[in-house]
Amino acid sequence: MKPPPDDERAFLEGYRARIDRFGRPSVTVDLAVLTVQDSDLKLLLVRRERPPYAGAWALPGGFVRVGDGFDDRGESLLDAAHRELAEETGLPRDAVFLEQLYTFGAPDRDPRMRVISVAWYALIRPDLAPFVTAGSDAAEVRWISVGHERPAALAFDHDRIVDAAVERIRGKLDSAPIAFDLVPPTFTVAELRAVHEAIKGEPYDASNFRRRFKRLEDDGVVERAPGKRRTSRRPAAVYRFVRRGGG
Amino acid sequence: MKPPPDDERAFLEGYRARIDRFGRPSVTVDLAVLTVQDSDLKLLLVRRERPPYAGAWALPGGFVRVGDGFDDRGESLLDAAHRELAEETGLPRDAVFLEQLYTFGAPDRDPRMRVISVAWYALIRPDLAPFVTAGSDAAEVRWISVGHERPAALAFDHDRIVDAAVERIRGKLDSAPIAFDLVPPTFTVAELRAVHEAIKGEPYDASNFRRRFKRLEDDGVVERAPGKRRTSRRPAAVYRFVRRGGG
């Protein structure tokens, strides 16, 4: 918490040398970037251009900037995740939900050397998702369906990361308002239901889902937004999520 | 996953040099070691003997062995956590529940240098907890009550780790069988209820808890064990947890 005064440097350097015998790994962040489109949970993959795993599909990610670790301490893990996400998708910090998942550190998970990866998952609103693939630079980038378009094997241990991400959002769906990060700013009941169905992988009774939704409205979690959605047959009421306590 | 063949070494060394400009942090594991005794959630703390934070209470933990990261890849994060736990408590791997919590990597969380800490939480059965403080070496080690014995501030960001651990087990308590890792191998309904009460921090209706317990018995999650517990007034039936699928 308190940075070292300049006169303690020799002291700290002594520490550092002693600790160095444990070795220091490279540290990366890897991102499971998810969205829901056409009632289907989609994952962002990038094609690796260089070995290891050249040509294979992988999660976006990269090395955490640590600096010299002494005068230059580098960036936080959250900053690294946001930076990689912005580099890969062009999306700003406040347009995505980003949460840490799990840290993977098997000694042989990267053939080059010892690499510890802090995995995150990101939720992208479907109205922003198209910009991701359009705006990205040279590298090959694709949204794939998690359910039935998944490549045989992703690079490194990225399959495990994806599994962990899907498991996490399934678990959180009923206890945290993460579904609202997967719909446009204003949305219909059916659109929110489609998100739930895509994540859980099973159909919901429209009527029962509606009642649960009504409870959310009673509790002030969502509120009516002006206008109607006239995309389908009968126009549907649109709602917006009421962000709590500065989000 | 595949270790590099010997003739690719120069190739890999080139990679390594290129990646090194990101810098490499030290990586530690920190452990929130928890148990329940006297209907109270308890946390294991060690007194720091050397700076930084000399004299302050901290979580047990230490550096992950990474080796040179190349020929010697070092230990996995799980192995590092188990090793630190064994060093600090003397408890073998199979006597504790250990799960990864979160990874903390704020650039200034350690005044010496950039350190990234993978935090874990461990659950210790109350019948084994007394051996921990007894068997530990020179260092000062103590169980403190999480609720009302917590020091003003722990070293580093360890307060946040404790908060995260408590939040995690509160959340998992109703959806995963973690309570059984906080009772002796055979236990009474009241003992299991005491664990729930200690974690949630609120009293449970004994009768309603009993019904939930009965359901567990019907589902084969727990089963009657021979004997009775004659510690209190009226002897209580003892049960055991039925471990599923190789635990």
Place this chain on the structure above:
DNA sequence: CCAAAAGTGTTAACAGTACACCCATGG
């Protein structure tokens, strides 16, 4: 016999499930 914990039973409230049915609209 009395205090206290073990253990049983009853009831009301509520959330989840399944399903029948009306409403509004674009084709």
Place this chain on the structure above:
DNA sequence: CCATGGGTGTACTGTTAACACTTTTGG
């Protein structure tokens, strides 16, 4: 006018919460 998704209502079920009550022990 009809197929389709929006929207309402209802009956059934299982779980939870609150609480009254009996049983068994140690002191």
